[in-house]
Amino acid sequence: MNNPASADLDIEKELIGAARQGDRNAFGELVKIYYQGTINVVYRMCGDQSLAQEAAQEAFIRAWQQIDRYQPRFAFRSWVYRIALNAAIDQLRKDRPVEDIEKISLKDGRENPEAVVEKDEKVERVRGAVLNLPEAARAVLILREYEELSYTDIAAALNIPVGTVMSRLNYARSLLKKKLADDLEN
Amino acid sequence: MENHVKNWLGAYMDGELSGSRLETIERHLAGCPECREELEELQMLSILLHSVPAVEVQQSPARFAVQVKYQLPRTPARSPWARFWGFSWRAAPFILVGMWAFSQVVLIFSGLVTLGTSAIGQDFPVYDFLPGLMPLPYSFLDELGTILLDAGIFEGFGNFVFGSGFIQMIAANMLITTAAAVLLWSWLASWLAYSRSKLNHSVHEELTRA
Numbered sequence: 001m002n003n004p005a006s007a008d009l010d011i012e013k014e015l016i017g018a019a020r021q022g023d024r025n026a027f028g029e030l031v032k033i034y035y036q037g038t039i040n041v042v043y044r045m046c047g048d049q050s051l052a053q054e055a056a057q058e059a060f061i062r063a064w065q066q067i068d069r070y071q072p073r074f075a076f077r078s079w080v081y082r083i084a085l086n087a088a089i090d091q092l093r094k095d096r097p098v099e100d101i102e103k104i105s106l107k108d109g110r111e112n113p114e115a116v117v118e119k120d121e122k123v124e125r126v127r128g129a130v131l132n133l134p135e136a137a138r139a140v141l142i143l144r145e146y147e148e149l150s151y152t153d154i155a156a157a158l159n160i161p162v163g164t165v166m167s168r169l170n171y172a173r174s175l176l177k178k179k180l181a182d183d184l185e186n
Numbered sequence: 187m188e189n190h191v192k193n194w195l196g197a198y199m200d201g202e203l204s205g206s207r208l209e210t211i212e213r214h215l216a217g218c219p220e221c222r223e224e225l226e227e228l229q230m231l232s233i234l235l236h237s238v239p240a241v242e243v244q245q246s247p248a249r250f251a252v253q254v255k256y257q258l259p260r261t262p263a264r265s266p267w268a269r270f271w272g273f274s275w276r277a278a279p280f281i282l283v284g285m286w287a288f289s290q291v292v293l294i295f296s297g298l299v300t301l302g303t304s305a306i307g308q309d310f311p312v313y314d315f316l317p318g319l320m321p322l323p324y325s326f327l328d329e330l331g332t333i334l335l336d337a338g339i340f341e342g343f344g345n346f347v348f349g350s351g352f353i354q355m356i357a358a359n360m361l362i363t364t365a366a367a368v369l370l371w372s373w374l375a376s377w378l379a380y381s382r383s384k385l386n387h388s389v390h391e392e393l394t395r396a
Contacts, residue, residue, distance in 0.1 A: 024255050024258055025255075027255070027258070028251040028252070028254070028255045029251075031247070031250065031251040031254050031255075032247040032248055032250075032251045033247075035243075035247040035250050035251065036243065036247065039241055039243060040240050040241055043240070043241035044238075044241075049241055049242070049244075052241055053244065056250075057250075057253065057254055057257065060254045061254065061257055061258060061259075064254075064258045064259070065259065068268055122237065123237060123238050123239070126234055126235060126237060126238050127238050130235070130238070141235075144200065145232060145235045145236070146235075146236075146240075150202065151197070151200070151202050166196065166197055166202075169196050169200075170193060170196050173196055173228060173231060176231055176235070177227060177228075177231055180231070180234060183234055184227060184230050184231060184234065
């Protein structure tokens with residue numbers, strides 16, 4: 001997870017200021033900092049690696065176009081993630097087929113093929129359960145569980161009240177508990 | 187029996203609670219097996235969710251950043267306010283010149299009108315002094331001048347006699363022209379300074395481009 005320390009936040013501020021003036025190199029540095037987190041977020045929203053790559057690129061291009069609208073009182077990461085989530089949703093709505101998740105191979109050092117298959121199936125079920133959540137609940141869950149954003153940062157990222165963050169998280173978790181009840185028992 | 191706190195367990199697990207709320211939840215959990223079980227399920231769910239690996243990144247952040255940079259439009263889009271101020275700043279000299287021209291028209295016209303009104307009842311050789319007035323009927327000027335004076339417009343020129351009124355008009359004209367010139371020159375100087383700094387910035391960017 002990318003979480004610049006406070007000293008790095010000053011550098012980030014300078015980069016943002018320069019990017020606002022049209023400095024593409026400065027914006028490139030911001031892209032490098034937030035690339036991993038952004039692509040994780042869009043991947044977990046889309047469930048497809050190539051879609052995620054496209055959505056991540058689109059997200060940063062939009063961020064460049066809208067950087068004048070960024071308000072420094074919010075974390076830059078939250079702002080980028082909001083754009084990324086919208087880009088991911090737009091990609092999904094383009095009616096592209098989601099890559100068959102059975103084809104995604106996972107690196108596993110164990111030699112036992114049955115254990116590997118079982119683990120793959122379990123991961124598929126979990127990934128599928130997350131992808132089947134309503135978009136609003138899915139976005140909140142991803143930002144909390146995988147990016148470990150605080151409720152305040154999630155609220156800023158999605159432009160919703162903190163109370164709504166909490167209720168959507170509760171909703172997402174209750175749906176997942178029902179869907180993954182067997183895996184939870186095991 | 188105290189109400190269950192299941193709605194708060196997610197926030198508790200995420201470390202979002204503090205103060206009296208946190209104490210209340212912890213106190214409740216100490217005495218409620220049902221809520222403790224619910225909390226354990228949430229924790230198990232979180233572990234399960236983390237079993238899904240992150241995306242395998244196909245390229246390095248640096249390479250991705252280069253790809254993105256090449257697709258970026260030349261300059262970032264500007265907010266509506268920024269666009270408005272940008273347009274206003276560029277339009278400022280035209281507005282200044284327009285306002286100056288308008289003030290000239292007003293001054294000349296007011297001079298003509300009051301000349302027309304002050305000429306009534308006098309043997310004043312207006313024809314000789316201002317031949318341009320020839321096509322304009324006195325009655326029209328008189329009519330218009332009276333209306334405008336009654337409305338309070340051109341009050342300063344209200345009853346002026348030709349000599350002192352003319353000097354007043356010249357003084358007002360000089361003041362307005364000087365002010366417009368100062369503003370225009372200030373705008374020009376700031377525009378030159380801005381252009382120079384932008385040029386220096388572009389050169390620096392090109393020299394340091396990876």
